[in-house]
Amino acid sequence: MSYTMVTDESDDAMYSSIYNESPSAADNTGSGCTSRGKGSVLKKGPWTSTEDGILIDYVKRHGEGNWNTVQKHTSLARCGKSCRLRWANHLRPNLKKGAFSKEEEQLIVEMHARMGNKWAQMAEHLPGRTDNEIKNYWNTRIKRRQRAGLPLYPPGTHVEDLHWSQEYHPSTSNVTDRRRHQDILQLGNSKASVLFDDLTFAN
DNA sequence: AAGACCAGCAACCGCTACGCC
DNA sequence: GGGCGTAGCGGTTGCTGGTCT
Incomplete structure (x- = not known):
């Protein structure tokens, strides 16, 4: 199944009415998306092809970065x-x-097995793939293997390399990261006696 | 045929790191 | 050094379409 969450303009109005009335959209404080000054209400939800076009055009003119100025320079x-x-994952x-x-x-x-949930770092090693894609893939894989009663990592995967060396930089990770990853490892190893089958890479 | 359930994906939210003043 | 703004990351949510019953 592959679908792109791009709506046409007729859907645009519908989504605007739905999402703009959400509490978080009205609130827009803290670390979330904020609408400063102009009193404008920021849209949420799926992007339309028109919006995509505007953003692509903006990046062509101004380059990547300065994302908070997009709203000032465009009608977005x-x-x-x-x-x-949107740019990083789709455009x-x-x-x-x-x-x-x-x-x-x-x-x-x-x-x-080496890095844990370092999606962005993984994405660097997979040209053309995004951290979000990898994260979604992994989460789906976890669910699938849990259902099948299979270990998270196939036998032969060097899970034991998980001593946070070389590729994994302790300075850029915190204790929570490590603990979380160890939890996942335990989850995977708990079923280590289960025979590993073709589910490994076929799914 | 229709409703329930599931899988996959896009997008949002909260947090943190970093740079600038 | 502290405050503020911005960018980036990872976790989570919710929508859509497919499959099952």
Whole structure:
């Protein structure tokens, strides 16, 4: 199943009415998307092709970054965060679409065994793939393997390399990260006696 | 045929790091 | 050094379409 959450303009009005009335949209404080000054209400929810076009045009003119100025320079009623995410995950050039290849899946498993949930770092090793894609893939994989009663990592994966060396920089991770990753490892190893089958990379 | 359930994905939220003043 | 604004990351939520009953 692959669908793009891009709506046409007829849907636009509908989504605007739905999302703009949400409490968080009205609130817009703290670390969330904020609408400062103009009293404008920022839109949330799926992007339309028109909005995509505006954002692409903006990046062509001004380059990436300065996401909070998008709203000032264009008619886009989107916060900087939303623009950055849309660009990074869907609009930027050289993005790979479609399912992960077997090689990519294997690489993700190996990298996760070494790094834990460092999606952005993993994405650097998978050209054309986004951290969000990898994260979604992994979460789906976890669910699938849990259901099947399979270990998280296939036998032979060097989970024991998880001593936070080389690729994994302790300085950039915190205790919570490590603890969380160890929890996941325990989850995977708890079923280590279960025979590993073709689910590994086929799914 | 229709409703329930599930899988996959896009987008949002909260937090943190970093740079600037 | 502290406050503020911005960018980036990871976790979570919610929507959509497919499958099952």
